[in-house]
Amino acid sequence: MPTASDPVLVLDGLRKTFGTFTAVHGISLTVPRGSVYGFLGPNGAGTTTTIRMVLSIYKPTAGSVTILGQPSALLVRERIGYLPEEKGLYKKMRARDIIAYFASLKGMASAAAFRRADELLEKYGLGEFARRKCEALSKGMGQKVQVLASIAHRPEFVILDEPFSGLDPVNQQVLEDLIEDLKREGTTIIFSTHIMEHAERLCDRLVLIARGRAVFDGTVAEARRIIPRRIVIRTPGDPQRLRGIAGVTGLSALGGDRHEIILADDGDADAVLAACFRDGIPLLAFDRSEPTLRDVFLRLVGPDQAAEAVG
Amino acid sequence: MRNAWLIACREFAENVHTKGFWLGVAMAPLLLVLGFSVQRLLDRSTPTRAFVVVDPGHVYDAAIDGAVERLWQREVMKAFGEYFGKHAVRTKAPTAADLEDTPAVDVEKMIEQFSDTNPQALEAFVNAGGLAVAMAKINGLVKPDAPPFTPPRRPFVRVELPEGIAAGAGPTAVADQLRPWLRGERKVDADGQEIELFAAVIVPEDIADHVSRPGSAPRMPSSAESVQYWAANLADTDLRVEVERAINEQQRKTEYVEKGVDAAAVQAVQRTSVPVVKLDPRKASGREQVSLADQLRQWAPVGFVYLLWTSIFAVASLLLNNTIEEKSNRLVEVLLSSVTPGELMAGKLLGIAAVGLTMILSWIAALVGVLWWQAGPQAEQARSLLDVVTRSGLLPAFVGYFVLGYLLYGSLFLALGSVCNTLKEAQNMMQPVMLVMIVPLLTMMFIPKDPNGTLARVMSWIPIYTPFVMMNRAAAGPPQWEIVGTTVLLIAAVGFTLWLAGRIFATGILRTGQPPRLVELVRWLIHGAG
Known part of the structure; x- marks a missing residue:
């Protein structure tokens, strides 16, 4: 019997080569039950390939996948929900039919599947489109239908590949709510994205993938800690005196009137601010916001790939 | 699964x-x-086609008229057969005694003949008085609510030469003058209706000199030495086939007579036919006939x-x-x-x-x-x-x-x-x-x-x-x-x-x-x- 503490997914040295090209260079990670786990990386970094190996769509060249305690996703199909990177629906099928169809392929009884389809469409604002053919739906609506189709059978583990791409901000919010709802119900979720903001808001843990390698694996807080704490100030005066404050480990000019102050872990930003007032350093701006995942990503993968990812 | x-x-x-x-x-x-319907539709929708015969020597025109009439009579006979088949009052199966001369059996026999393709059937139909007599015979044998029989339209009708064209002007001149009509640029008058001229048959006056006979040197006759069949429509060959057969039959009959053979005897001989039956050896003995x-x-x-x-x-x-x-x-x-x-x-x-x-x-x-x-x-x-x-x-x-x-x-x-x-x-x-x-x-x-x-x-x-x-x-x-x-x-x-x-x-x-x-x-x- 699986227990609550068993991880939902364990990847061990997962590797995939296509001919001479290595798409994934040995990724190992563990997804705890009930967590929301982000796969972050620019296009072509290997996230989709990794997800396809997790689902046994691709056979790994080396390494192993343990999913819900089994060596292959094919053995636990009914317990997994999957949204592929490229989105498509049967054009001639109606929205509720398609959701019910995929749910019944996952083992749901037909009547229950239809009930569930109607319930989901209603809940996520598509009630009036339930009997519309998919070809008549907008791209965003179609994508929502597909997300609903992937979760209709109440899987305990949901894998969403780029669920946010192609959605407008309103629908992105609906999808974030949906992920929150699933999380509340105890579902384990993996989603890949190249938009850091979603990951920042939703993920408990994340893995940053660049050129087929996991460059970071941990919590969002841990990710932030990769970048030292810093304050950016704008001043027409001379900030050099701030070097003497306890907890300040560095000071550098960023160009113009902008300067970056690096803090030690126990450094106190308030002390820096007080010192500015005390020493009469005129402030135009004092920015102590935490580093974003985008900054972390930039730091880890270098500006070339990061530009692709966050662009 | x-x-x-x-x-x-x-x-x-x-x-x-x-x-x-x-x-x-x-x-x-x-x-x-x-x-199934297209055949009938085609029959119904094909208009009556007009043709002219230019035969100043009157060598073949009677034969052609007869052939065209026969073509129509055959249609009438077929249509009549179908009509009777569809609307006849079905009596109980005739017993041996009935088979002699009840009117119903008589008509059945007659109809059976109509569906036959051999020329005698048609001859018999026409000689017996054609449609009028046939109609009289089935009187009382068709259902009372049957619609009246409408004979099919004549497929071809011979019309007079358009005015101003002299039949005796020679084949080339006549053909030249007829061109506008044959091309559909001008219409001819058929029973008060303006219709297109479908075909023209032009017989040179000296055609008798060009008949090819055994012993004469084989050569391609020029068109001035042949009966000319002019038509813009090359697909509908019914008329050409019928005309060709009629003039050849007529020519042979003439020659028999010239050789001193009795014309009536020739006619009788021409109407004879030998039955040929198709048989299939794989079928049961006695039932080998190919249906x-x-x-x-x-x-x-x-x-x-x-x-x-x-x-x-x-x-x-x-x-x-x-x-x-x-x-x-x-x-x-x-x-x-x-x-x-x-x-x-x-x-x-x-x-x-x-x-x-x-x-x-x-x-x-x-x-x-x-x-x-x-x-x-x-x-x-x-x-x-x-x-x-x-x-x-x-x-x-x-x-x-x-x-x-x-x-x-x-x-x-x-x-x-x-x-x-x-x-x-x-x-x-x-x-x-x-x-x-x-x-x-x-x-x-x-x-x-x-x-x-x-x-x-x-x-x-x-x-x-x-x-x-x-x-x-x-x-x-x-x-x-x-x-x-x-x-x-x-x-x-x-x-x-x-x-x-x-x-x-x-x-x-x-x-x-x-x-x-x-x-x-x-x-x-x-x-x-x-």
């Missing part, structure tokens, strides 16, 4: 909900009804081969198309996160098979239905065809060969669809397949002429052709061991193809990028998915 069933249901529902499917279903009976049904039985398989070919490829193409659709929009990834490739393939094959069977069964139902509706006592063709279709065992063979042929080609098409990403790629790969596939259509017309010949026998043993060729040969009763042998081979080939396609499908269905080369395909077959 549940998943394959679910997939099959979806495929069936999706395809049955398309307009194309219903069009396909409705097409067959529609074409059939059209086929219309026998001939239909010989040719009906050709129709079935065509139907088989069309339906197998129409249906197998559905498989190709929707596999590519699922592949190109990556639906297949979602599907394969729920079902195995084997289940997916089985489901698709099954679902589309159901679509195909629904289609052909509705065709068969329509065929039998239309034939049954058409098959009156006079519509011998429809009746015989119905007999052939329902009694000859062609139908079960057809359904059996459809299923096996579909599985063979369907699984090949599925495999093909699974390795292509777009319809365009698939079309490129289909070209060589098409070349191979077209062969049974090309041989379809030859095989019935030599159904147990070398070509037919060799092709029967090639599994991709077995369904079509064996269907083609069905009427000729191929040897039992060949039927069993080719069927066993075909079933084995279907099994092998399913296995082969399954392996290609499992690997190909998730592949993106260039379609694989043949070498890669072979590697997949040996090593499985990579």
Whole structure:
């Protein structure tokens, strides 16, 4: 019997080569039950390939996948929900039919599947489109239908590949709510994205993938800690005196009137601010916001790939 | 298995909900009804055609008039026969005593004669007083609510030369003057109606000098030395054939008379005919006579081969198309996160098979239905065809060969669809397949002429052709061991193809990028998915 503490997914040295090209260079990670786990990386970094190996769509060249305690996703199909990177629906099928169809392929009884389809469409604002053919739906609506189709059978583990791409901000919010709802119900979720903001808001843990390698694996807080704490100030005066404050480990000019102050872990930003007032350093701006995942990503993968990812 | 069933249901529902499917279903009976009505429609819609005869020497014009009249009388006779067949009051089967001279039997006999194609029947009809007498004879024998008989229109009517053209001006001059009429630029007057001049027959005055006889030097006569038949419509040959026959008959009659033979004797001799009967040695002794049904039985398989070919490829193409659709929009990834490739393939094959069977069964139902509706006592063709279709065992063979042929080609098409990403790629790969596939259509017309010949026998043993060729040969009763042998081979080939396609499908269905080369395909077959 699986227990609550068993991880939902364990990847061990997962590797995939296509001919001479290595798409994934040995990724190992563990997804705890009930967590929301982000796969972050620019296009072509290997996230989709990794997800396809997790689902046994691709056979790994080396390494192993343990999913819900089994060596292959094919053995636990009914317990997994999957949204592929490229989105498509049967054009001639109606929205509720398609959701019910995929749910019944996952083992749901037909009547229950239809009930569930109607319930989901209603809940996520598509009630009036339930009997519309998919070809008549907008791209965003179609994508929502597909997300609903992937979760209709109440899987305990949901894998969403780029669920946010192609959605407008309103629908992105609906999808974030949906992920929150699933999380509340105890579902384990993996989603890949190249938009850091979603990951920042939703993920408990994340893995940053660049050129087929996991460059970071941990919590969002841990990710932030990769970048030292810093304050950016704008001043027409001379900030050099701030070097003497306890907890300040560095000071550098960023160009113009902008300067970056690096803090030690126990450094106190308030002390820096007080010192500015005390020493009469005129402030135009004092920015102590935490580093974003985008900054972390930039730091880890270098500006070339990061530009692709966050662009 | 549940998943394959679910997939099959979806495929069936999706395809049955398309307009194309219903069009396909409705097409067959529609074409059939059209086929039966088109003849009548054509007869009814072809206008009476006007022609002129320029025969200043009056050598042949009477003969031509007689021929055209006979052409019409034959139509009248046929129509009358059909009319009586449709509207006669059916009495109980005549007993031997009745057979002597009750009016009903008399008319039956008369009608029977009408349907005969030998010239005597027509002669008898005309000599007996034609339609007027025939109508009088059936008086009281047709149902009271029957509509009155309307004789068909005359197919051809001879009109006078347009005014201002002198018949004696010589063939070339007359033809030149007639050109505007023959080209349809000017109209002629026929019974007060302005119609186009369909044809002109111009007889040179000295035609008697140019008749070719045994002993005269063979040479191509110039058109000035021939009877000229002018017509812009080259397709409708009825009039030309009739005119040619009439003038030759007339010429021969004249020559007999010139040689001193009695004209009446000649006429009598010309009306004689020797009966030739077609017999089939395979039929039971005493019943060897070849009927219309026998001939239909010989040719009906050709129709079935065509139907088989069309339906197998129409249906197998559905498989190709929707596999590519699922592949190109990556639906297949979602599907394969729920079902195995084997289940997916089985489901698709099954679902589309159901679509195909629904289609052909509705065709068969329509065929039998239309034939049954058409098959009156006079519509011998429809009746015989119905007999052939329902009694000859062609139908079960057809359904059996459809299923096996579909599985063979369907699984090949599925495999093909699974390795292509777009319809365009698939079309490129289909070209060589098409070349191979077209062969049974090309041989379809030859095989019935030599159904147990070398070509037919060799092709029967090639599994991709077995369904079509064996269907083609069905009427000729191929040897039992060949039927069993080719069927066993075909079933084995279907099994092998399913296995082969399954392996290609499992690997190909998730592949993106260039379609694989043949070498890669072979590697997949040996090593499985990579």
